[in-house]
Amino acid sequence: MDLTQSACSQMLGIPENAPLDEVRRAYRKLARRLHPDVVGGDSVRFSEITAAYNVLTGRCAAAKTQTQKASTTTPPRTAAEEAEHAQAYAEFRRRAANFRPANGSRAPQSAQSKVDPMVQTPAAEPQSVQPEVVEVPVSTVAAAAPRPSLWQRLRAKVRKAAPTHGSDVYLTMPVDLGTVLRGGEQAIMIQRAAACPSCVGGGDTRCVCLGAGRLVVREKLKVQVPAGARAGVKMRLGGKGNDGLMGRGAGDLYLLLEPVQIAGFVREGADLRGTLEIGAELARVGGPMNVPTPWGPLRLDVPAATRTGMKFRLRGQGLPVWQRADRGDLYLQVQVG
Numbered sequence: 001m002d003l004t005q006s007a008c009s010q011m012l013g014i015p016e017n018a019p020l021d022e023v024r025r026a027y028r029k030l031a032r033r034l035h036p037d038v039v040g041g042d043s044v045r046f047s048e049i050t051a052a053y054n055v056l057t058g059r060c061a062a063a064k065t066q067t068q069k070a071s072t073t074t075p076p077r078t079a080a081e082e083a084e085h086a087q088a089y090a091e092f093r094r095r096a097a098n099f100r101p102a103n104g105s106r107a108p109q110s111a112q113s114k115v116d117p118m119v120q121t122p123a124a125e126p127q128s129v130q131p132e133v134v135e136v137p138v139s140t141v142a143a144a145a146p147r148p149s150l151w152q153r154l155r156a157k158v159r160k161a162a163p164t165h166g167s168d169v170y171l172t173m174p175v176d177l178g179t180v181l182r183g184g185e186q187a188i189m190i191q192r193a194a195a196c197p198s199c200v201g202g203g204d205t206r207c208v209c210l211g212a213g214r215l216v217v218r219e220k221l222k223v224q225v226p227a228g229a230r231a232g233v234k235m236r237l238g239g240k241g242n243d244g245l246m247g248r249g250a251g252d253l254y255l256l257l258e259p260v261q262i263a264g265f266v267r268e269g270a271d272l273r274g275t276l277e278i279g280a281e282l283a284r285v286g287g288p289m290n291v292p293t294p295w296g297p298l299r300l301d302v303p304a305a306t307r308t309g310m311k312f313r314l315r316g317q318g319l320p321v322w323q324r325a326d327r328g329d330l331y332l333q334v335q336v337g
Helices: 005-012 020-034 043-056 061-070 079-097 109-113 150-160 177-182 280-285
Strands: 169-175 184-195 214-225 234-237 253-259 266-268 271-278 287-291 298-302 311-314 330-336
Touching: 005 020, 005 043, 020 043, 043 214, 169 184, 177 184, 184 253, 214 234, 214 253, 271 280, 280 287, 280 330, 298 311
Parallel strands: 169 253, 271 330
Antiparallel strands: 184 214, 234 253, 266 271, 287 298, 311 330
16 A cells, blocks of 8 residues: 555545644544444545554654655754663663573673673763752652663563464354255354554554554454354354454454254254144044145145154254254154144
């Protein structure tokens, strides 16, 4: 995707040198219409305008790179920043000198005794900074925590931005009777964490994701469900879970099937059991009658002298066997009335 200033301005429908307020108004207007949670929204277009907005407001990595290329001078560090940098570098050298490898041996003595010229300072009085004293009521304001050193901030940033594999997503998917009988395609709406289109999962705190590296999106998927779906069956869709951070792979999507109950029947695997009510005269003399089944009405020849409690077995009139070409049977218990 082209992230130049002219291309981003064209995406938002504004002039190339539009002021910041106009950029924000254009983005908000488009976001309200294209957001995935809105009916008729477009997740792809929403990602594109979000990336364009971040470029034009200077809050993503692409805008930062272009700004750095356009600027040829860097403001010098202050005395306090130079002192903090030297202190952090000295702390790094001290930790490296005391580092113990996995075999328990210390670093060579020659390496410990070396003095880094960047840390070495002339024999002069150390610089002292007089802090500003502000009197505040002790009973109402807690003591302020010391500002972390540069070493601590760098270590925390590295840990926060560590690559992480995406987690799995688990959902329950209802299955209608037609799909249970014949199989087919069913649509389902899922919600998952997708990689931020601006910082590409890098976790830039100035990006629209606020440093999380991911955004929560809703997606519509079409799933092919085989015939004979049973309660408790789990289907896996690889790579459809939450996206990872910093280029790591996405997790999987697990769908727990929940088929509908078939009115008038009790399911036992692929077999069905129900009750067949027969009139007294038909039970005495016998004859044909229509029997309801999940597949539609079926003609049944009732034998003479049929009594309450007798069972009829209709072969192949049950449900399909999961991932097989067979069918179960339909068992009907007679009730003469």
